[in-house]
Amino acid sequence: MNAPSGGAEWDVAVVGGGPAGCATALALLRHGVERVCIVEPEPIDDTPRPGESVPPDCRLLLEALGAWEVFAADGHDPCLGSCAAWGSAELGYNDFVFDPRGHGWHLDRARFDRSLRDLARSHGAVLLSGRVSAIEHRADAPAVMTVARKARPPSRLSARYLVDASGARGAVARRLGAERLPLDQLTCFYAFFDAADARSTSQLTMAEAAPDGWWYAAAVPGDGLAVAFATDPDIARDLRLDDRDRWFAQLENTTHIARRLFGCRFRPDSLMVRAAAVARLDRASGRRWLAVGDAAASYDPMSSQGLYKALSDALRAGDALARAQSDDQDIAPAYAEATRAEFDDHLRSRAYFYALEQRWADAPFWRRRYASARN
Numbered sequence: 001m002n003a004p005s006g007g008a009e010w011d012v013a014v015v016g017g018g019p020a021g022c023a024t025a026l027a028l029l030r031h032g033v034e035r036v037c038i039v040e041p042e043p044i045d046d047t048p049r050p051g052e053s054v055p056p057d058c059r060l061l062l063e064a065l066g067a068w069e070v071f072a073a074d075g076h077d078p079c080l081g082s083c084a085a086w087g088s089a090e091l092g093y094n095d096f097v098f099d100p101r102g103h104g105w106h107l108d109r110a111r112f113d114r115s116l117r118d119l120a121r122s123h124g125a126v127l128l129s130g131r132v133s134a135i136e137h138r139a140d141a142p143a144v145m146t147v148a149r150k151a152r153p154p155s156r157l158s159a160r161y162l163v164d165a166s167g168a169r170g171a172v173a174r175r176l177g178a179e180r181l182p183l184d185q186l187t188c189f190y191a192f193f194d195a196a197d198a199r200s201t202s203q204l205t206m207a208e209a210a211p212d213g214w215w216y217a218a219a220v221p222g223d224g225l226a227v228a229f230a231t232d233p234d235i236a237r238d239l240r241l242d243d244r245d246r247w248f249a250q251l252e253n254t255t256h257i258a259r260r261l262f263g264c265r266f267r268p269d270s271l272m273v274r275a276a277a278v279a280r281l282d283r284a285s286g287r288r289w290l291a292v293g294d295a296a297a298s299y300d301p302m303s304s305q306g307l308y309k310a311l312s313d314a315l316r317a318g319d320a321l322a323r324a325q326s327d328d329q330d331i332a333p334a335y336a337e338a339t340r341a342e343f344d345d346h347l348r349s350r351a352y353f354y355a356l357e358q359r360w361a362d363a364p365f366w367r368r369r370y371a372s373a374r375n
């Protein structure tokens, strides 16, 4: 049963139609919250993602959201684990073979996002096109958002609760006074290869540490391989990594990643850059708003945990919002506390993994990782 709406059009407006936003809408609808909208810019950003995978236990979260059948039918490629030359020149293996939950998945990210969006819509969420450009958040009144739209005048909508699912931009939280606290400036330079004729085929994600950062290679749909170099922006500038030939020159210095590329063909013009900084909001919730997914905290891509976290945040956010709105109350502080505790856990694992690599302990990239682990 919904509490009185207080004049708002929407019980909950979710800003951002990525995985965290759509999963939060699904969780809310499963709780019986009725008037849920998702605001997402148009056209939907379909820039190819740099080869993302999710672990086997993602299945449990998808089941809890009622999204498992759709996910299974989408036919994402299995991910059988990972291997890494990290802390030594030799590859070490971490197979899902011994995992009782089975394998993980190399995602077709565009399809994953589309399916979650369609599912949320089929359960009753309304998708509104546009980009949130202003928020009036007044005491004891629903929030009013201005949504900028392509080639149309802006629209306005009011909602009793807001969800920031806008990714690292934090389009809601920032406007409501929350601050994003970065721990690093990690940036990925990635490109795509056709791997149909690859001499080495593998369903493992591969990582390789290097003096100035670390590389990974992961399967992408259509017999493709995404290859990424994660480093800091100043190092990237010195190495001129935005220049394809310079990026290839660094790639040639790798052992295992270069070997994996034997027989693969570079897809022309596919070199891209994406920010991948580790950061969190100073608070993941406030008066009648909360943040989920990357908007609340972005994890190191080394962990491959961003999407798992987006789905798990969504389930917790669904619980917290459903409880708050049925009593017409604020979000309980437990939500932000749990987000913070999980981020701290992530930082401990991150510190542990970076500390395993000591071959270039004096190089700026690695020194910064050890230092950020101490803060």
Ligand SMILES: Cc1cc2nc3c(=O)[nH]c(=O)nc-3n(C[C@H](O)[C@H](O)[C@H](O)COP(=O)(O)OP(=O)(O)OC[C@H]3O[C@@H](n4cnc5c(N)ncnc54)[C@H](O)[C@@H]3O)c2cc1C
Pocket: 015, 016, 017, 018, 019, 020, 021, 039, 040, 041, 045, 050, 051, 052, 053, 054, 130, 131, 132, 133, 165, 166, 167, 168, 169, 171, 188, 228, 274, 275, 276, 292, 293, 294, 295, 301, 304, 305, 306, 307, 308, 310
């Ligand atoms: C190099 C790299 C590799 C990664 N590898 C992995 C991996 O292997 N496994 C993994 O699980 N994760 C990985 N991640 C992390 C993963 O991509 C993110 O954690 C995930 O996309 C977070 O989902 P989200 O829904 O929170 O945010 P996003 O996917 O960023 O979605 C945010 C949405 O909000 C919308 N939006 C933004 N501003 C506004 C606005 N003003 N109004 C309305 N809408 C707005 C955007 O259009 C977008 O659709 C990786 C990240 C990087 C950078």
